[in-house]
Amino acid sequence: MPPLLLSPVAGDPWAARLAATLGWEEGRLELRRFPDGETYLRFDTPPAGREVVLAASLDRPDPKLPGLLFAAATARELGAARVGLVAPYLPYLRQDCRFRPGEAVTARCFGHLLSGAVDWLVTVDPHLHRIASLGEVFAIPATAVPSAPVLAAWIAGNVPRPVVVGPDAESEQWVAAVAGLAGAPYRVLAKERRGDRDVSVGGADLSGLEGRTPVLVDDILSTGRTLVEAVRCLRAAGLPPPVCLVVHALFSDEAGAALREAGADRVVTANTVTHPSNKVDLAAAIAEACRAFVPEA
């Protein structure tokens, strides 16, 4: 029997999307809330003896986590051979050290919770900064699928004469990879963060880019503050309206409007988090990583 893909989050498209890409079975997991707010969960497709793969993006995570943990525990209880998790967006990786005394290092707490719940994990471009690899956060085998090749292919196919721009030093390595794969030059701006919503972006040498369209690339778009400042900086330097290309679309309508107002041409995102701006499909790349965990399928 093929592996069994199930969605532990109501309405999430990833189980169906991966079933279609991989030719695996999409099972039915009944999932609803009781009137008192508790989660009800039932495997309509029996998981006994099967490779079970729970797939859902975990943006806005807190209300989704109990159902996910209950689904994983129940799959094991009902005799699943193994339980894997595909979370194209994995939350809680930004709080990866104790910046102030007493803070919860939620990356570690979250990693511990998931490591006890599932046998393996696939995600896309985890926001690892001070932590070098998923192995420092998760005690289970975990694959980080890189979006760079797919982003680079999108740039090459959609933006004539691009220059790839990173909004901050943190993004340099990643932006260099995307630019290299797209056969384009790149620049990196400098960012200063003063709080959750207060960010300024400063200078970089933007000369020699005549006739090029800037493509601002970032891994997460949330409040949009970082990219808004980067768009302003590029426009102030006389460059044409930049395309904003982002992997994880965590942003509100408000942030999208602020980007356009600041002078962005358009905002294009990958489909790790479902959003109207999704244009870059990572299903094939994620599917490949899943196949590596379940080779017999």
Next chain:
Amino acid sequence: MPPLLLSPVAGDPWAARLAATLGWEEGRLELRRFPDGETYLRFDTPPAGREVVLAASLDRPDPKLPGLLFAAATARELGAARVGLVAPYLPYLRQDCRFRPGEAVTARCFGHLLSGAVDWLVTVDPHLHRIASLGEVFAIPATAVPSAPVLAAWIAGNVPRPVVVGPDAESEQWVAAVAGLAGAPYRVLAKERRGDRDVSVGGADLSGLEGRTPVLVDDILSTGRTLVEAVRCLRAAGLPPPVCLVVHALFSDEAGAALREAGADRVVTANTVTHPSNKVDLAAAIAEACRAFVPEA
């Protein structure tokens, strides 16, 4: 140093309430959401070497659970001597067996999750039905504080010539205890449940109750369907408008209005779940159970 009471749920009154009752310290746990929906958490009061008690009602549980688990893990990481949990309302106990194949037994999943997170647990009247005791669900020492003595005292002080009425057979043992402590007679109605929101309540011998005020007692008020039917049944039998006395107030304004419309005199609840109808204070009873876990304080 006295034990440290902290609220792992923003706005929950129980840490402050128990600190006042017990004379323990109420510490500060900073708790907020990042713009992307993740929880930020910081111990403003260092927990190192201390008996830490996290206190909050866990109604509408899913968005509250990640923060609670992160708080418990972080308290341990920061060197807390022990971490206890006071959850005056404990969710997920109603799904205590597999009614249909494939269902998650969330009582067991939830019990496993909390048992790994904290060292001891205090709650009030857990909704145990097919499970005989908290020990079958939790692998840690757990105390179920009975509300019956406090409910009985409230009845004795506020309702002249009461008759205590249970809405269903499930409530009999508990209603008998409340009635006994209040020195009042009791009756038990019969309930038939056809779905989450579809309930009918039927006959019991209601003769010989002339001049008595019925007090309908139940542990949980959620959709209100059970109590609405019970109120109608008592009114149809010619009894005066009943007082509805409930422990855990999980209900909406709508359910309260439906009860008054059906002919209830008023709805009175204990304060395990914060609600405008709270009139019965369980702080002293819960405090006593906490003292048993932290006797040196």
